[in-house]
Amino acid sequence: MNNPTYYFITYAANKGTSEHIPMEINHPEWEWNTYEPHPDSITIQKDYKIKITDRHIKEFNADFYGTNTYFVSEKFIEACNELNVKYRKIPIEIKFSNGERPPKNYYVFLPAQNLSLLDTERSIFQEEKDIETGRPMINNLFPPTPVYSWIKKFSPLSTELDLFRCTETMSLACSERFKNKLEQQQASNITFQPIDEKYRYDPWGEITD
Numbered sequence: 001m002n003n004p005t006y007y008f009i010t011y012a013a014n015k016g017t018s019e020h021i022p023m024e025i026n027h028p029e030w031e032w033n034t035y036e037p038h039p040d041s042i043t044i045q046k047d048y049k050i051k052i053t054d055r056h057i058k059e060f061n062a063d064f065y066g067t068n069t070y071f072v073s074e075k076f077i078e079a080c081n082e083l084n085v086k087y088r089k090i091p092i093e094i095k096f097s098n099g100e101r102p103p104k105n106y107y108v109f110l111p112a113q114n115l116s117l118l119d120t121e122r123s124i125f126q127e128e129k130d131i132e133t134g135r136p137m138i139n140n141l142f143p144p145t146p147v148y149s150w151i152k153k154f155s156p157l158s159t160e161l162d163l164f165r166c167t168e169t170m171s172l173a174c175s176e177r178f179k180n181k182l183e184q185q186q187a188s189n190i191t192f193q194p195i196d197e198k199y200r201y202d203p204w205g206e207i208t209d
Contacts, residue, residue: 006117006156007179007192008199009172011065017189021065024051029198032110034068035170037141039110040086048108049093060094060102062189063182070109070172077107079181083162086112111172112166116145117195122155142167151201169201 013019026049032042052060063073071092080087089107096102118125127136128147137147145167154168162178165171179192193199200207 005176006150006173006195007065007168007176008166008195009174010191010193011062011067012191014189017060017065018054018057021060022053024053025049026051030108033141035141035165036088036110037114039112040089041176043168044090047093048090049095052094052096052128055097058096058098058100060096061104063187064102064190071199072109073104073106073187075104075110075185076182077188079178079185079187080157080163083178084183085161085163085178087163094118111163111165113161114142114167114169115159115161115164115173116142117156117159117164117166117173118151118168119155119157120152123151123163124153125149125151125201139167148201149204150207153197154199155196156195 004179017031027046030048031046036042061069063075064070071094072089077087077089079085088110090110092106092108094102094106126149128149129135130137139145139147148168151168161177162175164173166173173191173195182190
């Protein structure tokens with residue numbers, strides 16, 4: 001039986017956008033956790049604004065940007081709505097150093113669906129162990145998912161969700177349907193990394209073969 005096909009979504013720079021975009025936010029911190037497990041439960045009382053501080057950056061047309069905090073456009077939101085993805089969007093104003101704004105409206109995107117995707121019976125991995133007890137460490141935000149040192153072979157379980165946070169890697173993952181929808185919409189600056197036999201999760205560079 002073939003594994004279902006899923007992808008990790010990542011930002012991709014191109015001619016019109018930089019690899020790294022230096023930004024200043026108008027508040028010292030967000031009103032939510034970076035990996036907020038229940039975004040619908042938080043109360044938003046502030047308005048959020050970002051200034052792109054690099055005066056050489058005068059274009060920003062990405063439909064997706066970020067690694068831990070995601071900034072998305074209306075086009076990304078439309079794909080979510082068409083596939084009944086659960087999420088929380090928080091408006092954010094983005095300006096260049098000269099005060100001008102990009103042509104698109106943007107939101108901070110908080111996924112409201114979180115999933116343990118790893119089929120542990122068919123995958124090869126190593127869990128982090130508690131030094132004192134020797135027991136597997138548990139992800140405090142998404143129990144009972146363990147904390148993984150590495151995943152050498154990631155065989156995914158099947159799910160009907162189209163966009164979700166993978167609790168093993170804490171990354172944003174999507175289905176083939178969601179990928180196709182964004183490609184049909186010609187969404188920009190998005191790379192889809194297949195979760196297949198070539199994918200490895202190795203945050204500390206510990207996999208040796």
